[in-house]
Amino acid sequence: MELLFALFLGLAIGSFLNVLIVRIPKGENIAFPPSHCPKCDNALKWWHNIPLLSWIFLQGKCAYCKSPISRLYPVVELLTGLVFMTLAMKLGVGVEWFVTGLIFSLLLALSIIDFKYYAVPDSLNFTALALALLMPIFTFGGDWMTDGVKDFSLYQDALLESFKNAAIMGSSFFLLGLAVKFLIKKDALGEADIIIAATMGALLGFPLVLIAIYVSALLAIVPALFARGHMVPFVPFLALGTWIVYIFSDTFLKWWNMLYA
Ligand SMILES: [Zn+2]
Structure with missing residues (x-):
């Protein structure tokens, strides 16, 4: 149970890491504007933004313009989830x-x-x-x-x-x-x-x-x-x-x- 909690928290933090990874090198604000497709600029709905699952449901494509979404997003989310889970095994939550x-x-x-x-x-x-x-x-x-x-x-x-x-x-x-x-x-x-x-x-x-x-x-x-x-x-x-x-x-x-x- 604790490990599952650690995994889900890690997935969510990984989702935020993606924002940091994309925006900080470009000098963009990390909080504003809310997540949008870099191709068609449409704002994402919350169900487009669920770590890991959304990428799988959308089959790696933008819900609006169908342009491909980088595989890096789910990978970063999964890795962060695993980091939090392995740390929880060692340290406890x-x-x-x-x-x-x-x-x-x-x-x-x-x-x-x-x-x-x-x-x-x-x-x-x-x-x-x-x-x-x-x-x-x-x-x-x-x-x-x-x-x-x-x-x-x-x-x-x-x-x-x-x-x-x-x-x-x-x-x-x-x-x-x-x-x-x-x-x-x-x-x-x-x-x-x-x-x-x-x-x-x-x-x-x-x-x-x-x-x-x-x-x-x-x-x-x-x-x-x-x-x-x-x-x-x-x-x-x-x-x-x-x-x-x-x-x-x-x-x-x-x-x-x-x-x-
Ligand atoms: Zn799009």
Whole structure:
């Protein structure tokens, strides 16, 4: 039941992500005008806007002018639904689950935008970073709301930890970017990757964030080989690596401890 709720909430949030993905790179307002067909401009009715189902019922075509609707819409909705569902399996439905789901939703939107435009909007990127940095406030929320600020040092420690991890990862990526630029004379790591690395640091902590970077790099190798000189967007692989390591954190930590303990 809880998982079904998580899936449906994720589908709905995925529907909103589609709006962000289409409108933010064009500099359009995300709330106005309401959803319309980009071809014929007709406003969509609410039953044209049900995540996943509408796309299937309309057979991927606009209800008015029958022009094709991108397959990306249902795919983004489904992926967001699955993100919220897998997170619910790990965390249970609650504040931490919801905020973590929002962070991964933003990473998903950034990934799609990076695929399409080879650049990502700072607004979404910094929102994800801010949520990851402030996570301790949300996760300690339970006692905090019922008992008042009983043990403020706990929040302080956790907040300091997430800021520290973000700073370490952000500055490491910045330096790595400089080194790569010096060696191969190409901008391999952009500003966006630095912000995402900081988000990963705050969200995962050490050593998980290092494992996530490693997994992301492994995932990116194959497409980079096939691309032969074409640009391969790195953001989607960072996002995917982060999700894999977050979901299977227990397993990865066990391996890590076996190797280094
Ligand atoms: Zn239309």
